[in-house]
Amino acid sequence: MKIAHISDLHLSGKHFVEEWGENLIKILNSKNLDLVIITGDLTDDGYMHEYEIAEKFVDRIGIEKLIVPGNHDARNKGYEIFEEVFGERNKFYENDEIILLGMDSSEPDIDDGHIGRENYKIIENKLKGNKIKIFALHHHIIPIPGTGRERNILIDAGDILKICIEHEIDFVLSGHKHLPWVWKLNKTYFITTGTACSNRLKGKSYPSFNIIEISENIIVNEVNVKSGKERKIIETNIK
Ligand SMILES: [Fe+2]
Numbered sequence: 001m002k003i004a005h006i007s008d009l010h011l012s013g014k015h016f017v018e019e020w021g022e023n024l025i026k027i028l029n030s031k032n033l034d035l036v037i038i039t040g041d042l043t044d045d046g047y048m049h050e051y052e053i054a055e056k057f058v059d060r061i062g063i064e065k066l067i068v069p070g071n072h073d074a075r076n077k078g079y080e081i082f083e084e085v086f087g088e089r090n091k092f093y094e095n096d097e098i099i100l101l102g103m104d105s106s107e108p109d110i111d112d113g114h115i116g117r118e119n120y121k122i123i124e125n126k127l128k129g130n131k132i133k134i135f136a137l138h139h140h141i142i143p144i145p146g147t148g149r150e151r152n153i154l155i156d157a158g159d160i161l162k163i164c165i166e167h168e169i170d171f172v173l174s175g176h177k178h179l180p181w182v183w184k185l186n187k188t189y190f191i192t193t194g195t196a197c198s199n200r201l202k203g204k205s206y207p208s209f210n211i212i213e214i215s216e217n218i219i220v221n222e223v224n225v226k227s228g229k230e231r232k233i234i235e236t237n238i239k
């Protein structure tokens with residue numbers, strides 16, 4: 001199966017680049033994908049009119065989607081509108097190959113990430129078994145190099161990290177930092193994807209997203225949304 005992981009679209013603000021947005025839709029719709037995971041920050045401030053823009057954009061991606069909110073989407077009671085437009089803030093998906101849990105790591109009107117003790121058991125109970133286990137959330141769990149002074153990392157990052165490692169979650173997918181990076185700790189890959197179509201880029205980086213292809217091996221390719229070029233970032237035979 002083939003999954004795209006996109007994040008930080010910021011579709012309604014002054015940093016959204018229309019050309020990159022169009023490229024993104026074109027590339028996604030041409031890749032024979034089975035699922036698109038969106039890890040938040042679809043809007044800038046969570047307002048109703050921004051969600052309307054986000055909904056229209058996301059509808060143009062003709063593929064099944066699993067969407068969780070980011071800190072920007074939770075602003076101004078946007079978390080309520082998120083539920084109306086994109087469904088529950090936590091999401092679950094399972095097929096023959098993967099088990100995927102998407103969780104809301106945002107807190108209303110602050111930028112910090114947070115999962116919360118009440119959710120630890122849910123992660124443990126949902127993400128078990130022999131299938132490929134994927135946990136998706138907006139915030140990063142491990143600091144990302146080149147993104148300046150550390151802030152907004154999950155405030156309970158230590159506990160979540162321990163759960164991910166002990167339960168041998170295969171992939172943890174996040175965004176928020178607008179800079180792609182991969183950490184591997186024990187058996188778990190922690191993949192942060194870049195911003196898909198906003199110009200809030202770090203240094204000379206470019207808008208991007210990742211495609212995870214699960215067959216004999218698992219291959220993760222980073223796609224440059226500006227040029228359309230792909231670059232292999234992970235190849236593993238964890239199955
Ligand atoms: Fe963002």
Ligand SMILES: [Fe+2]
Nearest residue numbers: 041070071176
């Ligand atoms: Fe964010």
